[in-house]
Amino acid sequence: MKTKLIILSAFAFFGTTEVINAQCLSINCQADTIIESDISSCDAIVNFTAPVGVSICDSISTTFTFTGAQQSLIVPAGVTSITVDAYGAQGGSNSPSTNNNFGGYVHATLDVIPGSTIYVYVGEQPTGLTGGWNGGGNGETAGKGGGGASDIRIGGTTLNDRVIVAGGAGGGGFWSGLEVNGGLGGGLIGGNGYRVDYASNPGGDGGTQTSSANGTCASFNNPICAGGFGFGGSPTGCGCEVYGGGGGWWGGAGSGNCRGGGGGSSYTIPSATDVIHNQGIHTGNGEVTITYVNNNPVSTVQVAGLPSGSAFPLGTTTNTFAAIVGLDSTFCSFNVTIVDSIAPSISAPVDVIVCDTGEVFNLTPIALDNCNTPTITYSISGATIGNGSDDASGTSFDTGISTIWYYATDGSGNVDSTSMTITVVAAPIVSIEPFTDDTLCINHSSIILPVGTPSNGNYSGNGVAGGNFDPSLSGEGTHWIVYTYSDINGCGNSDSTSVFVDDCAGLTTLDVLNDVILYPNPTQNQVTISLNNQANFVTYTLHSADGKIVASGNHKGIQNFTMNLKKEEVGIYFLHLVIDGNERVLRILKQ
Numbered sequence: 001m002k003t004k005l006i007i008l009s010a011f012a013f014f015g016t017t018e019v020i021n022a023q024c025l026s027i028n029c030q031a032d033t034i035i036e037s038d039i040s041s042c043d044a045i046v047n048f049t050a051p052v053g054v055s056i057c058d059s060i061s062t063t064f065t066f067t068g069a070q071q072s073l074i075v076p077a078g079v080t081s082i083t084v085d086a087y088g089a090q091g092g093s094n095s096p097s098t099n100n101n102f103g104g105y106v107h108a109t110l111d112v113i114p115g116s117t118i119y120v121y122v123g124e125q126p127t128g129l130t131g132g133w134n135g136g137g138n139g140e141t142a143g144k145g146g147g148g149a150s151d152i153r154i155g156g157t158t159l160n161d162r163v164i165v166a167g168g169a170g171g172g173g174f175w176s177g178l179e180v181n182g183g184l185g186g187g188l189i190g191g192n193g194y195r196v197d198y199a200s201n202p203g204g205d206g207g208t209q210t211s212s213a214n215g216t217c218a219s220f221n222n223p224i225c226a227g228g229f230g231f232g233g234s235p236t237g238c239g240c241e242v243y244g245g246g247g248g249w250w251g252g253a254g255s256g257n258c259r260g261g262g263g264g265s266s267y268t269i270p271s272a273t274d275v276i277h278n279q280g281i282h283t284g285n286g287e288v289t290i291t292y293v294n295n296n297p298v299s300t301v302q303v304a305g306l307p308s309g310s311a312f313p314l315g316t317t318t319n320t321f322a323a324i325v326g327l328d329s330t331f332c333s334f335n336v337t338i339v340d341s342i343a344p345s346i347s348a349p350v351d352v353i354v355c356d357t358g359e360v361f362n363l364t365p366i367a368l369d370n371c372n373t374p375t376i377t378y379s380i381s382g383a384t385i386g387n388g389s390d391d392a393s394g395t396s397f398d399t400g401i402s403t404i405w406y407y408a409t410d411g412s413g414n415v416d417s418t419s420m421t422i423t424v425v426a427a428p429i430v431s432i433e434p435f436t437d438d439t440l441c442i443n444h445s446s447i448i449l450p451v452g453t454p455s456n457g458n459y460s461g462n463g464v465a466g467g468n469f470d471p472s473l474s475g476e477g478t479h480w481i482v483y484t485y486s487d488i489n490g491c492g493n494s495d496s497t498s499v500f501v502d503d504c505a506g507l508t509t510l511d512v513l514n515d516v517i518l519y520p521n522p523t524q525n526q527v528t529i530s531l532n533n534q535a536n537f538v539t540y541t542l543h544s545a546d547g548k549i550v551a552s553g554n555h556k557g558i559q560n561f562t563m564n565l566k567k568e569e570v571g572i573y574f575l576h577l578v579i580d581g582n583e584r585v586l587r588i589l590k591q
Contacts, residue, residue: 029332053323089123092144094173104186123148123286135247137232143241150286167248170261183263184280193260203259207250215253227251344369355491457485
């Protein structure tokens with residue numbers, strides 16, 4: 001869970017206060033705040049410091065203004081703590097417009113001893129070259145001095161006896177049509193001086209809790225311009241206009257070269273409580289107000305909202321506190337608003353590759369949100385047919401690539417999106433050439449199967465053995481040879497051709513003859529039949545694979561003869577020989 005911390009002082013000057021019956025009570029709440037919800041839930045843990053009510057009728061405030069001398073206050077009997085509001089002085093300025101080199105502000109509560117003396121020093125805003133009283137550094141030529149610090153001292157009057165210091169601002173003004181800005185007074189580190197902008201024309205740097213800083217005098221970061229413990233820098237002989245540094249716990253650096261002096265730092269003793277440091281908020285001379293409260297009991301209770309450390313829900317919760325003394329009461333309120341700006345997360349199904357056009361299912365995305373179940377919508381780009389449900393399941397897609405965009409929207413209007421692709425792959429084009437001879441004798445030898453496209457498909461069917469067709473394995477009748485191919489996506493297709501197998505009755509087939517030689521085989525034009533011995537009478541009949549007679553003839557007293565097949569179609573032929581009464585059948589392949 002995320003934890004937010006909100007600091008609130010009982011004397012902070014913000015929030016709203018309602019006074020009932022003109023009573024003498026005061027309570028101040030913090031300002032309204034807006035916090036982002038936890039990444040894993042709709043709420044956020046919020047911590048704050050509850051306001052404390054005080055009785056203003058029983059409190060006494062004494063304000064000290066600039067006099068140019070030490071002032072004092074003796075702690076009344078029964079008073080064991082005081083609240084101090086101290087303002088440092090504004091730095092000097094020769095600008096025709098109001099310069100913004102304002103003094104710092106410190107608020108704190110201190111423990112004191114009744115009867116002890118509190119010494120008060122109120123800083124001065126200079127009007128000339130001389131630095132403001134209580135630590136302001138001097139200016140030179142047309143430059144003005146730095147503002148003096150305001151402080152209180154307990155137990156002595158030296159700089160080391162200071163328990164609260166509100167830093168004075170550095171000197172500033174106007175040079176050659178350009179604004180010269182003195183560093184703001186106050187803060188744990190005083191503001192830096194400059195001309196127009198610090199990056200290109202830095203001046204004196206502000207004081208810190210442990211040291212002063214360098215300014216400009218013919219060169220940047222020149223230590224000759226530094227201030228010291230309790231006083232601002234006063235550079236001399238630096239040329240142009242010289243501006244003094246502001247006084248403070250450590251004074252800010254002065255600056256020549258027509259650049260502003262640095263502001264002094266503020267300080268509070270470590271034992272102080274309810275401490276507030278604000279930089280650059282006070283104009284004119286400094287001021288110190290000391291307030292002490294008698295011990296009238298005031299109770300503070302929370303009457304609405306949630307206590308500190310609670311899980312505040314989405315939306316606005318109003319916290320209301322009451323300060324109560326007897327029958328008198330007064331109230332203050334502040335709002336804690338928890339907003340949800342965390343977008344939901346949505347993850348799409350993995351990309352899908354399918355074969356041919358068809359419906360695609362299981363397209364449901366997963367969406368999560370820190371508050372509630374988000375609403376899912378979708379859109380489709382690319383070729384589609386029809387519409388599915390809100391998760392796009394059951395949608396038909398055409399061949400090609402389609403993109404589905406999913407959107408998850410939560411109750412606060414935050415949106416996340418993701419996408420997936422549907423790739424529909426067309427079935428491959430597959431073809432197989434028909435058999436050259438669509439009729440074979442059952443006792444023929446195996447023949448090579450027809451050519452298939454693509455070339456790496458698979459054959460199946462009765463009589464198929466690897467890449468060949470064996471009529472003797474198929475049996476008589478018509479047989480279909482199926483050629484199947486699948487691409488890299490697993491999408492396949494097939495084609496088929498047929499062949500008829502006959503028993504070729506009446507023919508005696510001898511593929512290997514010892515007394516007859518036929519060559520060349522295969523052939524493209526003619527074949528020669530060579531007999532082992534001279535025959536008295538030879539008759540021959542040439543059949544096509546389907547049994548048709550395509551040629552016939554006879555010869556007497558020969559040992560060999562030639563047949564011309566130039567006009568015959570490509571395919572398988574069977575030559576039936578009767579040699580002096582002996583039958584032979586030879587197979588011829590015409591290419």
